[in-house]
Amino acid sequence: MILQTFHRKLFLLSLVVALGGCETVQTTQGGVVGIQREQRMAVSSAAMNQSAQTQYAELMAAERQKGTLNRQATQTARVRTIADRLVAQTSVFRPDARSWKWEVNVISSPEVNAWCMPGGKIAVYTGLIEKLQVTDDELAAVMGHEIAHALREHARERASEQAVAGLGISVLSAALGAGDLGQKGMEYAYMGLLGLPNSRAHETEADRMGVELAARAGYNPEAAISLWQKMGQVGAGEPPKFLSTHPSRSDRMRDLGDYAQRVAPLYQQARQRP
Structure with missing residues (x-):
């Protein structure tokens, strides 16, 4: 659930730094849910966080100008209270996260959405x-999932x-003389064989870490199930599993x-904590 404009800027940024080589990292500790997959990174964390901070500031300024930022004080306080409790538990996955410059805002929009950019x-x-009439437990499930992505x-x-x-695709296409059509075919093949399955892996990791964050913060982890049931009721269906960047609803639940x-x-x- 990251904004498309943010992703386009990140892609341009990543092209600049990709030639610097990749590093293998484990961004988080496993937690009870046991997230152990190593990750290959060609983009620096500092560059990502700086880009996210700039983009977030621009987006919030635009919403403020439209009068759609934090319009209801009670609603904003509710969201920030839940976020504070979740953020307090992030150190179980990565100790440095408590010191991030977290920002939490509510945007008045009919869109059923939430997201967390790099750096919180x-x-x-x-x-x-x-639209979903979410309980605090269900809102914690959404926010825990998005925080886990970060x-x-x-x-x-x-x-x-x-x-x-x-x-790689550009170099290979040029070497083979494949032309635009050939390059597009390789891009589709890449997305189908590697790109989309990796996105599904990301969603599953965020789901599992999200329920642990919610549980540790005192929110019922089973609310994640009722949340996705509600999502199914307001959604307009889902794409075939093999073309989706998200797990199928049945697998996810x-x-x-x-x-x-x-x-x-x-x-x-x-x-039981006081």
Whole structure:
């Protein structure tokens, strides 16, 4: 759920730095949910965070000018309270995250959406809150998922992957004399065989980390299931699984159910805290 304009800027940025080579990193600790996949990065974390900070400031300034930023004080306070409780638990996955310059804002829009840019720049849309009539537990599920994307630096990984692939495709297409049509075919092949499955992996990781963050913050992790049930009721259907960047709804709900049970003891412990 990252903005397309942000991704276009990141792609241009990634092309500049891709020639500097890749590094293999583990951006987060595993947590109870056991996220252990190593990631290949060609884009620096500092460059990503700077780009995100600039883009976020521009977006919030535009919303403020339109009069659509944090219009309802009670609603904004509710979202920020939930975010604060989730952010307080991020150190279980990466200790440095508590010191990020987190920002949380609510945008008045009918869109059912929320996102978290690199470095902890969060936006929640009123359409998500009002159309789904989300409970605090369900809102924590959404925000925990989006925060997990930032903790795992999925946007950085995706930009790195696209940069390396874009350079490789261009070089190979030129070497083979494939022309524009041939290059487009290779781009589609890349997306189908590597690009989209990686996006599904990112979504699954964010789902699993999100339920753990919610549980540790004292929110019922099973709310992630009711949240996606509501999503299904307002959605206009979903693309075929093999073309989707997200897991199918049935697979997602089954996995969320499994991991909600796995982190249930954390939720019970959190509820017993004073």
